[in-house]
Amino acid sequence: MERDRIRRYHRPRYWALLADLALAVAVPALLVAAGPDPDVTWWVAAPLLAAWTVLLTGVVRLPVDAWRGWWHERRFGFSTQGPGGWLGDWAKGQLIGVVLGALALLVLVGLARWLPDAWPLVAAPLAALVVLVLGFVAPVVLEPLFNRFEPLADDELADALRTLSQRAGAPVRDVLVVDASRRTRKVNAYVSGLGSTRRVVLFDTLLERLGRPEVAIVVAHELGHRRHRHVLKGTVLGMAAAAAAVLVLWAALGDDVADPASAPLVILVVTLLGLAVTPPLAGLSRRWEYASDRFALELTGDLRAFEAAFAVLADANLADPDPPRAVRLLLATHPTVPERIAAARSATVPA
Numbered sequence: 001m002e003r004d005r006i007r008r009y010h011r012p013r014y015w016a017l018l019a020d021l022a023l024a025v026a027v028p029a030l031l032v033a034a035g036p037d038p039d040v041t042w043w044v045a046a047p048l049l050a051a052w053t054v055l056l057t058g059v060v061r062l063p064v065d066a067w068r069g070w071w072h073e074r075r076f077g078f079s080t081q082g083p084g085g086w087l088g089d090w091a092k093g094q095l096i097g098v099v100l101g102a103l104a105l106l107v108l109v110g111l112a113r114w115l116p117d118a119w120p121l122v123a124a125p126l127a128a129l130v131v132l133v134l135g136f137v138a139p140v141v142l143e144p145l146f147n148r149f150e151p152l153a154d155d156e157l158a159d160a161l162r163t164l165s166q167r168a169g170a171p172v173r174d175v176l177v178v179d180a181s182r183r184t185r186k187v188n189a190y191v192s193g194l195g196s197t198r199r200v201v202l203f204d205t206l207l208e209r210l211g212r213p214e215v216a217i218v219v220a221h222e223l224g225h226r227r228h229r230h231v232l233k234g235t236v237l238g239m240a241a242a243a244a245a246v247l248v249l250w251a252a253l254g255d256d257v258a259d260p261a262s263a264p265l266v267i268l269v270v271t272l273l274g275l276a277v278t279p280p281l282a283g284l285s286r287r288w289e290y291a292s293d294r295f296a297l298e299l300t301g302d303l304r305a306f307e308a309a310f311a312v313l314a315d316a317n318l319a320d321p322d323p324p325r326a327v328r329l330l331l332a333t334h335p336t337v338p339e340r341i342a343a344a345r346s347a348t349v350p351a
Contacts, residue, residue, distance in 0.1 A: 005076075005318065006318055006319075006320055006321070009072075009076050009318050009320075010318075010320045010323065012072065013068060013072065014323075014324065014327055016064055016067060016068045016072075017068070017331075019064050020061055020064045020065065020068065021275065023057070023060055023061045023064065024057060024061065024271055025268070025271055025272065025275070026060075027053070027056055027057040027060050027061075028053050028057060028264045028265075028267045028268035028271060029268055031052075031053055031056070031264035032264045032265045032268055035261070036049060036052075036261055036264065037261050038260070038261070042109060042110075042113065042260045043106065043109075043110065045260035045261070045263075046102075046105045046106050046108075046109040046110075046260035046263055047102035047103065047105055047106040048102075049105070049260060049261065049263035049264060050101045050102045050104070050105035050106075050263045050266075050267065051098045051099075051101060051102040053101070053263060053264045053267050054094075054097050054098050054101040054102075054267070055094060055098050057267075058090075058094045058097065062090070065090065066086070066087075066090075069086060069090075070083065070086040073184065076318065077185065078184050078185050078186055078318075079183065079184060079185075080181060080182065080183060080184060080185060081182070081183050085182075085183075089146060089183075092145055092146065096142065096145075101267065104130075105260075105263045105266060105267075107123075107126070108123060108249075108257060108266065109257065109258060109259075109260050109262075109263075111123050111126075112255075112257040112258035113258045116255065116258065119250075119257070120246055120247060120250040123246045124242075124243040124244075124246040124247060125243065127239075127242035127243055127245065127246050128239035128240070128242050128243045129239075130242065131235065131238040131239045131241075131242045132194075132235060132239055135193070135194045135231075135235040135238070136193070136194050136195065136196075136197055137197070138192065138193070139192045139193040139197045139198075139199060140193075140197050143192070147178045147179055147180065147182070148178070148179045149176045149177070149178050149179075149201065150176065150177050150179075151174065151175070151176060151177070152175050152176070152177055152202070153177070154207075157212060157215065158175055160212070160216070161175050161200075161215075161216070161219050162175065164216060164219060164220060164223065164299070164300075165200075165219075165223055165226075167299065168220065168223040168224070168226070168227055168295075168299055169227055170223045170224075170226035170227040172191075172198055172199055172200050172223070172226065173196065173197075173198060173199060174199040174200070175199070175200045175202065175219070176199050176200070176201050176202070177201075177202050177203075177204050177207065178201050178202070178203060178204065179204055180203035180204055180205055181203075181204050181205050181208075184205070185205060185316070186203075186205065186316060186317045187203050187205045187206040187209050187210070187312070187313060187316045187317065188203045188205075188206060188313075188317075189201060189202045189203060189206055189218050189219070189221075189222055190222065191222045191225050191226055191230075191231055192231065193231070194231065194232065194235060198226070198231070200219060200222045200223070200226075202215070202218070202219070205316070206218065209312050209316055210309060210312055211308075213300075213302055213304075213305035213308075214305050214308050214309035214312065215309075216300055216302075216305065217296050217300055217302060217305045217306050217309045218296075218309055220295065220296035220299045220300050221292045221293060221295070221296040222292070223295070223296075223299070224291065224292030224293070224294075224295030224296055224299075225288065225292050227295060228288065228291055228292065228295065230288045230292070237281070241273075241277060244273075245269075245270055245273050248269065248273060249266060249269055249270075252269055253265065253266070253269070278330065278331065279329065279330045279331070281333075282330065282331055282332055282333050283329075285333040285334070286332065286333065286334060286335050289333075289334050289335055289340070290335060290340070290343055293306075293340055293343065293344055294343075294344075297344055303344060303345070306341075306344050307341055307344070310337050310340055310341055311337075313337065314337040319336070319337050320336065321336050321337060321338050322336065323336070
């Protein structure tokens with residue numbers, strides 16, 4: 001019965017994801033074909049067209065996103081939001097995307113017009129710098145737009161986790177609890193930030209479902225990401241990808257980048273590049289997850305708690321133990337729970 005429920009939950013989501021990705025490409029592609037040419041000055045046209053492309057893409061994808069993110073989640077007992085709350089989050093996400101997209105195209109077109117022969121030399125490092133800055137500020141500027149974060153209230157547990165982080169050689173400034181239960185009954189934890197903004201974040205739902213040994217395993221896993229500098233490495237990869245995207249735009253569009261009407265084409269190219277790098281980045285992420293699992297086991301020496309923690313995670317999140325091969329290879333950022341437990345038991349990390 002549980003296997004059937006897992007299949008009924010995940011299989012439609014995979015098809016919905018495919019539809020969502022197709023729409024993310026189709027909308028800017030149609031705008032490119034339509035050839036918008038607003039009769040206004042470039043510094044108005046560039047951000048306007050970028051904002052319109054991002055917003056229209058979001059609106060067209062809205063039915064699929066609402067089904068994936070709210071209706072289907074609520075049907076299976078995960079979502080704790082009403083439709084208004086979900087739409088509010090969606091609108092905030094769209095606003096952020098519109099603002100960032102408009103600013104990016106304004107700067108890109110402006111540089112191409114100001115430095116027609118050398119704009120990539122400025123735009124590439126600038127794009128990398130933006131990724132770095134976002135890595136610093138996102139935890140303290142963007143994440144609080146969607147959730148509230150509080151220090152772990154259990155002082156004894158907080159002290160134990162700080163001691164664990166010292167033993168791990170990966171001290172963190174904060175162990176925070178996020179009010180994830182406002183949106184979902186799923187459980188999770190993550191690390192974010194760089195330098196002074198680095199933190200380990202635990203879902204409040206996770207603390208409700210796991211005992212202290214299991215919480216320690218989860219935190220040890222997140223500390224493994226810190227110890228192996230996965231956040232920093234991911235940021236560096238993001239910076240390199242942003243710089244490379246500028247060079248691809250230069251090769252693909254050449255002088256046309258200076259034309260504000262190229263905004264939909266720029267967004268289309270960047271979207272396609274994002275899809276192209278998703279499979280290798282997903283594979284790298286899976287390797288990092290295995291490495292952090294092994295780190296957690298080495299740090300705690302508690303295989304029983306590891307197995308118990310992931311059993312709860314699998315049950316609480318209705319994790320798919322056997323996703324389609326294409327999904328596993330191309331999109332999955334985490335190994336399946338059976339794969340992780342098997343690797344933990346053998347104390348080896350698959351190549």
